[in-house]
Amino acid sequence: MSGWTRHEGQAVALPLANIDTDQLIPARFMSVPRSEGYGDYLLHDMRRDDDGALLADFPLNRNNAASVLVTGRNFGSGSSREAAVYALVDAGIRAVIAPSFGDIFSSNAVNNGLLPARVDADEIEKLFALLGNGAAEATVDLKEGAVKLAGTTLYFALDESWRIKLINGWDDIDLTQQHAEAISRFKENRSQTASWAWPAAAD
């Protein structure tokens, strides 16, 4: 994953609360290997009719170049499926701005270079009004922790460790392997002091 600090793109509003990961990608698409791309499955059942054709008036269909999504509270709640993030990322989304996110979704997002930016619900309501059905140019700056959009600047909340990770595009496994010694010391110690924590052999 490569890091980033600044992103410019089109923002659209999806003024709905509780968009869970089952909406972001219905379960039936999750057996596909990532290499095939997940973009077409994003919000599949919301943005397509029964025959799979795109619904003309769905916000993301009206503005299919959007890369910044402004949406309601509790975005990405539910299932831990990282495929929900793959669908967003593969569809070109770089930042989601919402009052709150599912916890596991947020970690998954950051692990894939997608910014989950928390902004007060009142500010989000104003953005919904500003954006309406249209799109607007947006600039997202991770260093400043700000989004500039339709003439306003909004500051978002983001855990500091996640900000650093997004900027650097770090891979956790590489980072962790630097602590290999501490890990093996811990393991050794735990196996001595808490041998019960290892599974007993089944009879």
Added chain:
Amino acid sequence: MSVPQTLLDKLWATHEILRREDGVSLLWVDRHLVHEGSHHAFAKLAARGAKVAVPELTFAVVDHYAPTRNRARIEDPQIARMIKTLRTNARSHDVRLFDLNDPGQGIVHVIGPEQGLTLPGLLINCGDSHTSTHGAFGTLAFGIGATEVAHVLATQTVWQKKPPAMRITVDGSLGPGVSAKDIALNWIAQLGTDGARGHALEYAGSAIRDLTMEGRMTLCNLSIEGGARFGMVAPDATTLAYVEGRPHAPKGADWDKAVAAWSEFVSEQGAEFAKDIHFDAADIAPTVTWGTSPEQALPVDASIPDPARLAGGKSDSARAALDYMGLVAGRPLAGTPVDQVFIGSCTNGRIEDLRAAAAVLSGRRAKVPGLVSPGSAQVKAQAEDEGLDKIFTKAGLDWVASGCSMCVGMNGDLVGEGKRCASSTNRNFRGRQGRGARTHLMSPVMVAAAAVNGAIADVRPLLDGRAV
């Protein structure tokens, strides 16, 4: 004097390898459970040429895609491929697999405890949000995404920031026909789906102590639906009685050491919780969801809410939910006709759940079709020993093999478009049980009552003279 510690503090301290300057901890993982959905993580591992770091702490199971009928010949090539991929990955990384025909097969959150893999004082990860279930044992258990699954596979550790602690205390006695499912749906309805957002939730109080392990698992399982990162109950005599003698539970001297260690895993008197909330068990009624979010739940004798009268942002989502669910505001919830029923899942697919549902269905006929899928092959065998399968089939319901089944429909057990299902599962999200499916979450006995009435119904009148 030292600051009184919470259960969370103690579990965290015993797993913390190190803490970075930014406050994120590297934690040791005692058990890692994987399933078919872990294919992304194994692919990431393969891409870096890495191996599973500690195979003896990793356990794999076929559950999400497990066919519940005709297992010998899987017709859907996608499903067959998913299961085959897991087999290949388990074999090449030397990981114990509970395969389709293994007597220990079942839903990952049912078999962990059943096999004695889930113990108090552990840290358990799984690439599945309902991993919170295992917290019922006084365990730090949480779901992770594919990147983190790959990380645990490669390092047997996980990076996490310690969440603030929250406590929900439920005192008093639950009324007849009211169970752990109702405690959970009730608090989520009152506090909202982000009511416990970002918190480690501990349950306490006499009503929680009185729950069996099955009930505690149901409660901890649903904690994620209220936004909690972990749901936990401190271990006690009920926990020990459940764990002792399970296949992978500690034995001999290790058992004694374990019991001594586990007795420490309680929140101390005066420990501080960022949020501390109380409920009275006597106030909790059999609860049913009416919408498309678990917070959209009400006592069964309530009326379908009028969106116009709901606060702030909730009215729009209520309107959209009623539209999707095909319900009319102001009508009583009870009496809403259902097309089918489902009993199963990691929330309510354990033996006790099946016994309770069977007690309601015994000698009665279901007015609608339905599926009963036990949470594991062991639960299935036990239920058959007790003759529960006969009760279900005599009532007209289908008795099938174990797996996630209609909870998520990945194995093809789907609810049809526009069909209404009374379900003992955990998510009433749009399309969760199939595109356009309408799900009402409720306890197993309430599903049984819906089956008997062909409509959502209060189970309590059906309990007369029956032990549930």
